[in-house]
Each structure stands twice: as structure tokens, then as C-alpha cells.
Amino acid sequence: MVAYYSGTYVGRGSDTRQSCDLLRLSFCLNIIIQPPVIQRRFNELNFNVNMGSVVASDVEQLKQAIAECKRLILELPEHSGKQKDTVIKLIHLRLKLQELKDPEEDEPNLQVLLEHRFSKEKSKSVKQMCDKCSTIIWGLIQTWYTCTGCYYRCHSKCMNLINKPCVRSKVSHQSEYELSICPEVGLDKQDYRCAECRTPISLRGVPNEARQCDYTGQYYCNSCHWNDTAIIPARVIHNWAFEPRKVCRTSMRYLALMMSRPVLKLKEINPLLFNFVEELVEIRKLRQDILLMKPYFITCKEAMEARLLLHLQDRQHFVENDEMYSLQDLIDTSRGRLSCSLTEIHTTFAKHIKLDCEKCQAKGFMCELCKEGDILFPFDSHTSVCHDCFAVFHRFVFEHIRYNTNCHMPYALLWGLGRDRFGLLNFVVTTLY
Incomplete structure (x- = not known):
């Protein structure tokens, strides 16, 4: 079925505008006609140009054919079959003309x-x-x-x-966020010009509306600011707010490229955030446990062959420290995704060490005071590790001796710790703390 087309629409504007309008028309109206029907219509209109190929050999002949099509569209009865077929013909002539003007093979890859x-x-x-x-x-x-x-x-x-450099170069040389919330300086400080291209702008919207970027706080023209939205890192860190805000094109690209980079040290930027967001406390504990598990894996042949640490290949910083976060980490935390995925990985890692691998099991510890109970591991929820002597205790035992004794490094040796286990635990604790 062919959608109707108004004959008064084609005769307006420049050739370029008409070409765009006609192309938009062809896509929007979803014109569907079988080639035999088109060819029969073309023969009735005495056209010499076929559906698949154009007889015209140069640009001038194509322009003449296009002009003839436009004239016929205006002369033919409105909404008639001949007028609709002529519109289709005009579209194909425009396509062929564009191909001749901009040959694709001349453009480098x-x-x-x-x-x-x-x-x-x-x-x-x-x-x-x-x-x-x-x-x-x-x-x-x-x-x-x-x-x-x-x-x-x-x-x-x-x-x-193009006069704007690639944003990735800024990410490579300056991997940090603006941590002030919308640091506005005022349009007068920008001399009423776009902060990027220096085009004159005004708050009145005539001729160019000044649009503020919520990330930089500066004002931009409508060519540099398309009202795209993005999550603002400063609002997340200070207010735990994830509502997308309007940003300029450059900020949008920069934030997208920085999304997975671990550059946020929450303990220094806003340590109080852990008091209000319980999920962050849980994730910090899981990350600390994973760091305690890491020495087991890098000294275990089976774990290396199974590539267990690759479970965190998308968040490599999780096996390096427990302090740095990416913006994507915080977004996933707010949505409950990160806690679930880390819990699954934690369970997989603990299963290998405590159940599946005999070599890793052999590197467990006994409580250095009560000598009772099962084998202990530094990452168990009911254990604690002394930061001075690196001995492993039941948590309730450690809480008792911590306030009643002074611990020194020789204490661990007095309890007869084996060299292999002591060395492993030393590495574990120094890695974490």
C-alpha cells in the first residue's frame, strides 16, 4: 500500500533540503511497490530512467531529470497514482545523484x-x-x-x-572527576559565549539558548549541548543520588569513558558514606575477604589453571585493593547487582580453598589460644587476625586478648607457627593492611 503524498511539499526549499525531506518521506511512509508496477508507471509517464540503473551519464542530466520530476509532481493531480509514482522516481534520482557527487571509494577507511x-x-x-x-x-x-x-x-x-580533540586523550592523561556539585561560575564569566566553541549564547534563547552542563557547571550552545543526560559522580559521592542530569556532549563522552575506571577513593572523599549506605559496608567486607583469598590462589597450581581470579576480570581493581571504586561500581551497588555478584564469587573462591583443594586446606590455621574447633581461615566470618603477629584466632578469643595483653612479633613464633603458613599469613595481612 502506498501512502499519500502532498504535491505542495516538494517545491519548497533548496535542493539539499528537498533531498533530505524526500528521503525522510521514503523511510517514514514505508513505501512498498513491486518493480513491475513502477516500471509500468514510468512508461506511462515517458521516463527513460529504469528502476535498477540510471541512463543519465552525468550529473547535469540527472539534475534535469530531477527538475522534470519536481515539475510533474506539482502538475499531476494530488494524491493520484501517477503523482505517487513520480515521487518514488524522484527519490531514486536523488540517490543516484548523491552517489555520483560523493563516490564512496574515494574516501579513506x-x-x-x-x-x-x-x-x-x-x-x-x-x-x-x-x-x-x-x-x-x-x-x-x-x-x-x-x-x-x-x-x-x-x-x-x-x-x-572538527576543532574538538578526542576526549580519550584527556582520560589517559587526567583520570579524575570533578567532585564539586555543578560548580557554576556564571554566564558573565564566560563573556556570554559557549564554553567550548565560543559561540555567542544567552539565557533568553535567542538566537542560541544557553544550556548548563550539570557536570562542569558551565554553559554551552545547542550545538555543543544536546540535552543528553548522565549520572554525575559528585552527586553520587556526596548525596548518593543517581538521577541523570543534563550534560554537554564532551562531558557525556568523558563520563562514559571514565565509567569503569577505579579512581574514587571513598574513604578519603566521603568516609561518612559508609555510615549511611549498608551495601557499601557489605561490599567492603567481601572485597577484604577476596584479598585474603588471593594469596591462596597465586600459590595454588589448580587455582591458576582454573583461572579463578578471572571471575573478577571486569573489576580487576577488586583483586588489588579494597579502597578504590569506579562510578559503575557505585551504580551497581545502588541497584543491588554488585553485592549479589560479589557474594557468588566469594562463595566460589571459599569453596575451592576450604573444600575442593587439599593444598589450600593444608594452609589453614588453628586458633592460637584455645586450640579448639575447626581449621580457621583469615577470611572466615568468625575469625580475626592480629595485625602485629599475624596469628589467627576465633573472633571472641581475639576480642578478649586484645584488651588484656600486649602482642609482639615473637609471640607468633612461640606458638610454633610453621614457616610456610606464617609466611603466607604475613603476605595476606600486609596485602590487605
């Missing part, structure tokens, strides 16, 4: 500009927008590129106009 590494896209999607000119990228007829570092998209014709 890779271009480097301002630290961007632009790769030619093969997708024919029409849902992308050019980050330079802020218009639709018609993938069906236009060549376009995407930066493999920051995912900046643009037409091939806009390449030479």
Missing part, C-alpha cells in the same frame, strides 16, 4: 585528526546524528566516520571542520 582515530562506517542506519553539524547522518547515501576512541560521529564533509 581511516583518518587521524586531533587525536581522533576516525574509522569509516559501513552501517546504513539513519538514526545517527553528526556531532559537528548536528544534522542527521543519512547512512544510505552519505559517508560518515566514528572515532574509535570517543565515538565522535560526523559526515565525511565535516571532517575538516
Whole structure:
């Protein structure tokens, strides 16, 4: 079924605008006609251009054919079958003209500009927008590129106009967040110009509306600020607020690239956060336990062959320390995902050490005071480790002797700790503390 088309729509605007309008029309109306029907209609209209190929040999002939199509569309009866078929013909002529003007084979597959590494896209999607000119990228007829570092998209014709460096270079050289909440300086301090491209802007919205970025606190024009939203790290750390806020394009890319980087040391930035968010306390304990398990794995051949530590390959910092967090860690914590996944990994690790592997079981400990009960491990919930002598105790025993005795390093040797176990525990505690 062919959707109706108004004949007064085609005659407006420039050729470029008409081309875009016609292409948009073809996609939006979802025109479906069989080739034989089209060819019969074309023969009735005395066209010399076939559906699959264009007889016109150069651009001028195509332009003449396009002009003839536009004239006929305006002259033919509105909503008639001939008018609808002529619109379809005009679309195909436009496509062919664009191919002749911008041959795809002349465009390089890779271009480097301002630290961007632009790769030619093969997708024919029409849902992308050019980050330079802020218009639709018609993938069906236009060549376009995407930066493999920051995912900046643009037409091939806009390449030479780009003046913004790749955001990934900033991430590589300056991996830190702005930790003040919307640090506004005022539009007058920016001389009423966009903070990025220096285009004149105003709060009145004429001609360019000033749009504030909630991450930087600065104001931008509508070409540099598309009202994209992102979670702001400062609001998460200080208010535990995860509501997305409007940010400029550069901030959006920067926050996306920084999302998984462990650069937030919560204990220094906002230590009180652990008093109000119970999930963070639970996750910190799980991370400490995993660090206590790590020495068992790096000294166990079976664990290395099973690559147990790869369970945390997406969060490598979890096997390095228990203090650094990424913004993604905090987001997953608020949604309950991180606690669940860490609990599963903790269970898998503990099962290997305490049940599956005899070598790891042999590196367990007895309570150095009561000498009773099962074999103890530093990561057990009912055990405690002395920071001075590295001995392992039942927690209730340790709480008693901690306030009644002075512990010294020789104390551990007096209890007859084996060299292998003592060395392992020394490594465990120094790794954690």
C-alpha cells in the first residue's frame, strides 16, 4: 500500500533540503511497490530512467531529470497514482545523484585528526546524528566516520571542520572527576559565549539558548549541548543520588569513558558514606575477604589453571585493593547487582580453598589460644587476625586478648607457627593492611 503524498511539499526549499525531506518521506511512509508496477508507471509517464540503473551519464542530466520530476509532481493531480509514482522516481534520482557527487571509494577507511582515530562506517542506519553539524547522518547515501576512541560521529564533509580533540586523550592523561556539585561560575564569566566553541549564547534563547552542563557547571550552545543526560559522580559521592542530569556532549563522552575506571577513593572523599549506605559496608567486607583469598590462589597450581581470579576480570581493581571504586561500581551497588555478584564469587573462591583443594586446606590455621574447633581461615566470618603477629584466632578469643595483653612479633613464633603458613599469613595481612 502506498501512502499519500502532498504535491505542495516538494517545491519548497533548496535542493539539499528537498533531498533530505524526500528521503525522510521514503523511510517514514514505508513505501512498498513491486518493480513491475513502477516500471509500468514510468512508461506511462515517458521516463527513460529504469528502476535498477540510471541512463543519465552525468550529473547535469540527472539534475534535469530531477527538475522534470519536481515539475510533474506539482502538475499531476494530488494524491493520484501517477503523482505517487513520480515521487518514488524522484527519490531514486536523488540517490543516484548523491552517489555520483560523493563516490564512496574515494574516501579513506581511516583518518587521524586531533587525536581522533576516525574509522569509516559501513552501517546504513539513519538514526545517527553528526556531532559537528548536528544534522542527521543519512547512512544510505552519505559517508560518515566514528572515532574509535570517543565515538565522535560526523559526515565525511565535516571532517575538516572538527576543532574538538578526542576526549580519550584527556582520560589517559587526567583520570579524575570533578567532585564539586555543578560548580557554576556564571554566564558573565564566560563573556556570554559557549564554553567550548565560543559561540555567542544567552539565557533568553535567542538566537542560541544557553544550556548548563550539570557536570562542569558551565554553559554551552545547542550545538555543543544536546540535552543528553548522565549520572554525575559528585552527586553520587556526596548525596548518593543517581538521577541523570543534563550534560554537554564532551562531558557525556568523558563520563562514559571514565565509567569503569577505579579512581574514587571513598574513604578519603566521603568516609561518612559508609555510615549511611549498608551495601557499601557489605561490599567492603567481601572485597577484604577476596584479598585474603588471593594469596591462596597465586600459590595454588589448580587455582591458576582454573583461572579463578578471572571471575573478577571486569573489576580487576577488586583483586588489588579494597579502597578504590569506579562510578559503575557505585551504580551497581545502588541497584543491588554488585553485592549479589560479589557474594557468588566469594562463595566460589571459599569453596575451592576450604573444600575442593587439599593444598589450600593444608594452609589453614588453628586458633592460637584455645586450640579448639575447626581449621580457621583469615577470611572466615568468625575469625580475626592480629595485625602485629599475624596469628589467627576465633573472633571472641581475639576480642578478649586484645584488651588484656600486649602482642609482639615473637609471640607468633612461640606458638610454633610453621614457616610456610606464617609466611603466607604475613603476605595476606600486609596485602590487605
